[in-house]
Amino acid sequence: xxxxxxxxxxxxxxxxxxxxxxxxxxxxxxxxxxxxxxxxxxxxxxxxxxxxxxxxxxxxxxxxxxxxxxxxxxxxxxxxxxxxxxxxxxxxxxxxxxxxxxxxxxxxxxxxxxxxx
Numbered sequence: 423x424x425x426x427x428x429x430x431x432x433x434x435x436x437x438x439x440x441x442x443x444x445x446x447x448x449x450x451x452x453x454x455x456x457x458x459x460x461x462x463x464x465x466x467x468x469x470x471x472x473x474x475x476x477x478x479x480x481x482x483x484x485x486x487x488x489x490x491x492x493x494x495x496x497x498x499x500x501x502x503x504x505x506x507x508x509x510x511x512x513x514x515x516x517x518x519x520x521x522x523x524x525x526x527x528x529x530x531x532x533x534x535x536x537x538x539x
Contacts, residue, residue, distance in 0.1 A: 423469050423470045424465065424469060424473055424474075425465055425466045425469035426462060426465050426466065426474075427448065427461050427462060427465050427474040427475065427476045428473060428474065428475045428476070429475075429476050429477075429478075430475050430476070430477055431477065431481070431482050431485075432482045432483065432484040432485055435447075435475065435477060435482075435485060438473055438475045439500060439503055441473055443470075443471065443472055443473045444471070444472045444473070444499065444500065444501040444506070444524050444525070445472065445473050445474075445475055445499070445500045445501075446461070446464065446465075446472055446473070446474045446475070446497065446498075446499050446517075446520065446521055446524065447475050447476075447477065447497065447498040447499070447500065448461050448474065448475065448476040448477070448495070448496075448497060449476075449477055449479050449485065449489055449492065449494060449495065449496040449497070449498065450476065450477075450478060450479065450494055450495040450496075451478065451479050451480050451494040451495070452494075454495055456513075456514050457495055457512065457513075457514060457517070459514070460514035460517040460518070461474050461476065461517060464517055464518065464521045468521060468525065471525060472521065472524065472525065479494060489508075492508060492509075492510040493510040493511050494510070494511075495511070495512050496508065496509065496510045496511070496512060497509050497512045497516060497517065497520055499520050499521070499523070499524040501524065506523065506524055507520050507523055507524065507530065507531055509531065516531065519531040519532070
């Protein structure tokens with residue numbers, strides 16, 4: 423059971439997705455203390471129900487290419503390898519909304535002005 427975000431890369435991401443749990447993927451190109459805190463909190467609170475993985479897209483070209491339309495920082499939730507929700511230019515409150523949706527605790531997250539459709 424992981425109760426902290428897993429830092430992964432192009433190769434390791436597929437291993438994370440094969441763990442049998444829904445995944446909250448945090449894509450970033452520079453550090454953001456507020457988002458780090460939000461992802462750390464949900465990883466701890468929902469340990470055993472989700473995996474939180476973080477990928478620096480500057481260092482991982484395959485992940486960057488796969489999600490190139492999303493402006494960083496971004497969030498993608500996946501269940502059984504399928505994208506459930508995604509958002510670009512996220513804020514800490516977006517993390518909770520997407521996790522709640524992924525776990526069936528809330529509605530599909532609304533788009534903020536900064537988020538892409």
